[in-house]
Amino acid sequence: MVPAWSRCLPLVAPLALLLALALLPAVLSPYLMDLTVKILVSAIFALSLQLLVGTTGLVSLGHAAFLGIGAYVTVLASPQGEGASLWWLLPAAMAGAAAYALFVGALSLRTRGVYFIMVTLAFAQMAYFVFHDTKLGGGSDGIYLYVRPVLRLGDTTLLDLENKRQVYGLVLASLAFTWGLLALLLRSRFGHALQGIRVNEARMRAVGFRTYGYKLAAFVIAGALAGLAGALFAIQDGVVNPELLSWHESGAVLLMIILGGLGPLRGAIVGAVAFTLLKELFASEGLVGPLAAHWQMTLGLTIIAFVALLPRGIVGLRWRRGSA
Incomplete structure (x- = not known):
């Protein structure tokens, strides 16, 4: 019989990391604070794509x-003269992204392989040109968030996102939410079905799973979480x-995972x-000298x-050491 305490061990490392990240702002300079927030937002974005690519086997180039x-x-939903309420602003951003994901997924999931990649x-x-070529998105210059949103409970302000430390706290809480949600999904029947679809979709259909519905649900969830990352990016x-x-x-977020x-959630975070x-x-x-002008080449x-x-990615190092 497995002791009860041993079942809690997989939670120790994520909780310890979360605690360390929560304490990090006390020692970070403003530059490192901004960089860390950027990394955390990228990790949320990468986790959303990991659900599609690493779990379900759907390689999207339009995430x-x-x-x-x-x-x-x-x-666009934020008034110019005052901060919008986070209670509805973040759900609205996720809902907007999820709605477009539902539309895109309903059509693109009828294709497979390279055709699916090209349709996404x-x-x-198409979405890019809507914002680029119309006044809705301010054209190529974009639009500004003049007043950052706030989180209030009655007359008490819980979060004022003009404060960078509070932005950090919001982003960290959002990353914890994203990780927890996806971890629960992967342990559920739904998550096991998605993994089965990645391995052999024809067999999953043969045993009675309606794979199209599962894939569409995963696509919408991934879109909503990517919308959350977008909202946090705009706030930052x-x-x-x-x-x-x-x-x-x-392409960049695909490179991250x-x-x-590919596969484990930690791979998305490590990659980001x-x-x-x-x-x-x-x-x-200051670090690489003249090569900085050609950073795309050196990064590539x-x-x-x-x-x-490392064909299994950075997290595959542990696997390779264990098999040696």
């Missing part, structure tokens, strides 16, 4: 559309532009940390080396 829609809904890319580019930066919906943002490791830090390193003239070569040497 940035949901990130951008979440960001634009956050800014096409829908993302105070400005959004159409580049958030571009194909290279979708490949770099970290590694990708963001590598990008920051290679773009810093580094990722190629990682993928070649």
Whole structure:
């Protein structure tokens, strides 16, 4: 019989990490605070795509559309003269992204393989041009969030997001929520069905699963979580532009989960940390000198080396050591 305490061990590391991250602002400079928030938002975005690619086997090249829609809904729904309430603003951003994910998924999931990849890319580019070529999104310059939202309970202000430490707390809580939600989903019958679809969809259909519905539900959930990341991005930066919906943002988040490791949730977080830090390193003239002007090349070569040497991603290092 397995002792009750041993069943709690898998929770110890995530809780310890969460506690360490909660205490981190006390020792961070403003620059490192902004960088850490950027990493945490990227981790939420990467986790949302991990549900599609790593769990369900659906490789999407248009995931940035949901990130951008979440960001634009956050800014467009916020009044210019006062801070909007987070009680409805974050759900609205997630709902907007989920609605577009439902539309895109309902059509794109009727295709497979490379056709699915191209259809998701096409829908993302459509959304990109809507915000880029119309006054709705402010054109190529984007739009500004003049007053950041607040969280109030009655007359008491719980969060004022003009304070960077409180933005950090909100982003960290959102990451914990995303991780917890996906961890529960993966342990449920729904999560097991998604993993079965990734392994052999034809067999899942043969035993009675309506795989289209499962895939569509996963697509919508992933879109909603990407919308949450977009809302947090808008709150942090105070400005959004159409580049958030571009194909290279979708490619970047795909690289994150490949770099970290496809499948486990921790792979998305490790990949987001590694990708963001590598990008920051290679773009810093103080650290790499003249090579900073060519950071895309050095970053690309580094990722190629990682993928070649670590086909299971960074989290696969543990597996390789254990099998040696």
